[in-house]
Amino acid sequence: MLAKRVIPCLDVDRGRVVKGVRFTSLIDAGDPVAQAKIYDRQNADELTFLDITASSNKRDIMIDMVRRVADEVFIPFTVGGGLRSVEDIRSVLRAGADKVSLNTAAVASPMLIAVSAETFGSQCIVVAIDARRRDPHDAGKGWEVFTHGGRQNAGRDVIEWAVHCELLGAGEILLTSMDCDGAKEGYDLELTRAISDAVRIPVIASGGAGKLEHFYDALTTGGASAVLAASLFHFGEFSITQVKDYLRERGVVVR
Amino acid sequence: MTEIAIIDYGVGNLRSVERAFAATGNPATITDDESILCEAKGLVLPGVGAFAACMKALSARGFDGLVRERVMKGTPLLGICVGMQLLFDESAEFGDAAGLGLIRGRVRRFPREQVVPQVGWNQIKKRNEHPLLAEVKDEAFFYFVHSYYCEVADSTVVVGETDYGVTYPSVIARGDLLGVQFHPEKSQAVGLQMLSNFAHRVRFNTWN
Numbered sequence: 001m002l003a004k005r006v007i008p009c010l011d012v013d014r015g016r017v018v019k020g021v022r023f024t025s026l027i028d029a030g031d032p033v034a035q036a037k038i039y040d041r042q043n044a045d046e047l048t049f050l051d052i053t054a055s056s057n058k059r060d061i062m063i064d065m066v067r068r069v070a071d072e073v074f075i076p077f078t079v080g081g082g083l084r085s086v087e088d089i090r091s092v093l094r095a096g097a098d099k100v101s102l103n104t105a106a107v108a109s110p111m112l113i114a115v116s117a118e119t120f121g122s123q124c125i126v127v128a129i130d131a132r133r134r135d136p137h138d139a140g141k142g143w144e145v146f147t148h149g150g151r152q153n154a155g156r157d158v159i160e161w162a163v164h165c166e167l168l169g170a171g172e173i174l175l176t177s178m179d180c181d182g183a184k185e186g187y188d189l190e191l192t193r194a195i196s197d198a199v200r201i202p203v204i205a206s207g208g209a210g211k212l213e214h215f216y217d218a219l220t221t222g223g224a225s226a227v228l229a230a231s232l233f234h235f236g237e238f239s240i241t242q243v244k245d246y247l248r249e250r251g252v253v254v255r
Numbered sequence: 256m257t258e259i260a261i262i263d264y265g266v267g268n269l270r271s272v273e274r275a276f277a278a279t280g281n282p283a284t285i286t287d288d289e290s291i292l293c294e295a296k297g298l299v300l301p302g303v304g305a306f307a308a309c310m311k312a313l314s315a316r317g318f319d320g321l322v323r324e325r326v327m328k329g330t331p332l333l334g335i336c337v338g339m340q341l342l343f344d345e346s347a348e349f350g351d352a353a354g355l356g357l358i359r360g361r362v363r364r365f366p367r368e369q370v371v372p373q374v375g376w377n378q379i380k381k382r383n384e385h386p387l388l389a390e391v392k393d394e395a396f397f398y399f400v401h402s403y404y405c406e407v408a409d410s411t412v413v414v415g416e417t418d419y420g421v422t423y424p425s426v427i428a429r430g431d432l433l434g435v436q437f438h439p440e441k442s443q444a445v446g447l448q449m450l451s452n453f454a455h456r457v458r459f460n461t462w463n
Contacts, residue, residue, distance in 0.1 A: 001378065002373060002419055003377065005376070045375065074274075074440060075398070094270070096270045096274070121303050121304030121305060122372060122402070123303065123372050123374070123401070171374070172374060200370055201371065201372070202370055202374045202375075225374065225375065226375070255396040
C-alpha cells in the first residue's frame with residue numbers, strides 16, 4: 001500500500017541550513033548535506049530545501065548544494081525558492097534534484113507550470129501555495145493565495161488556483177497555511193480537506209504542526225498525502241522516527 | 256571496458272542513478288557514446304516524463320535499435336521507471352505510442368479515482384523469486400513516481416507486484432532483461448541493494 005509521507009523542510013541561505021522563524025533571527029545550523037543525512041537516517045520519506053537567499057549569485061551556490069546532496073542522500077528531494085524560468089528548473093534538476101517547487105513565479109506566470117510540466121514531466125513540478133483565510137474564524141469564507149514569501153496578496157482564491165495548477169500539469173501541491181504556520185496548534189484541516197477534495201493530485205500539508213496528533217489529523221481528517229514540517233524537526237522536538245511510530249500505532253500506513 | 260553504461264538520451268535525472276551505483280561500489284558511466292553502449296557489459300535505461308517523448312528521444316539517437324540488438328544478444332539491461340515502460344509494446348499515454356516491443360503488453364493510466372501521479376513509497380510483493388531482489392524483503396517499500404503502469408500479456412515475466420487501485424507489475428524479468436517501475440536510486444538501502452544485485456550480475460556474468 002502507498003505509504004503516507006513525512007517530509008522535513010530545510011531552509012537554506014547561501015548554501016547553509018538556517019534555523020529560526022523565516023526571514024528573522026536566522027541561526028546558522030550547518031551543512032545541508034549533514035542535516036539531510038540525519039533526516040535520512042531517521043527514515044524521512046523525502047526532503048524539501050527552500051532557498052531563502054536574497055543575493056544574486058544564489059543559483060551557483062544552490063546548484064553546488066544540490067549536487068552535494070544528490071551525491072550522498074538516496075531519497076527524493078525537492079528544491080524551491082526563487083526559481084523563475086524553465087532554465088532555472090533545468091539546472092536544478094540536472095544537478096540532481098528530483099522535483100522543484102514553484103510559488104511566486106507560478107502565480108506571476110501560470111504557463112511556467114504548463115511548459116515545465118511538458119518539458120520535465122508533471123512528476124517533478126510541485127506548486128507551493130501559501131494560503132490565508134479571508135476570515136481567521138470562518139473557513140467558510142475561503143482562502144486567498146499569497147506570494148513573495150507571504151507578503152503579497154495575489155488576489156486569487158486558493159481552491160480555484162489549486163484546480164488551475166492541476167489542469168496546467170502540476171504533479172503535487174505543497175499547501176501552507178499562513179494562519180497556522182508557526183503557531184503549533186495544528187494544520188489548517190479545513191483548508192487541507194478543501195484542496196484534497198478539489199484536486200486529484202497529491203497534497204502535502206504544511207504549517208502548524210506542534211503535536212504528534214497534528215500529523216495524524218492532516219493525513220486523515222485533512223486527506224493529505226504527506227505532511228511537512230520544518231522547525232519542529234529542526235529543533236529536535238520530535239524526530240521523524242517518532243512521528244512515524246506514532247502514525248503507525250494509530251493505523252496510518254507509513255514506511 | 257565499461258561495465259555498466261547508463262544510456263544518456265537527453266531525459267531524466269541520470270546523475271542520481273550514477274551516484275547510487277557508485278555508492279554500491281560499482282561504478283557506472285553515463286554515456287551517449289554509441290561505441291561504449293555497444294561494448295558495455297550491462298545497460299541501464301532510465302526515463303522520466305512522457306512515454307512518447309522518451310521513445311522519440313531514444314529513437315532520434317538511434318538507441319532504440321541498439322537496445323533491441325543488445326537485449327537480443329543477452330546483455331543484461333535494467334529499465335527504470337519510464338525506462339521499464341519503454342520495453343513494452345505500446346503505451347496509451349497521449350494516444351497510442353509504440354515502445355521497444357521487448358516485453359508483451361501495454362502501458363495504461365491509473366484508474367480515474369486514484370490520486371495521480373502515484374508519489375511516494377509503496378510495497379513490492381514478490382511473485383517469483385528472482386536474484387534481482389536478493390536480500391530484499393518481501394513487501395519492502397520503494398519510491399515510486401508515475402501516472403501509468405505496465406500491463407503484461409504474459410504473467411511469467413512478473414517478479415514483483417504493487418497495489419495502487421490496481422495490482423500491477425512493478426518488477427519484471429525476461430531472462431536478463433529487467434524492469435522496475437520504482438526508482439531504486441531514490442529508495443535508500445533497499446534500492447542500493449537491488450542496484451548492487453544487478454551490478455553483480457553484470458560484473459561476474461552470473462547471478463550466483
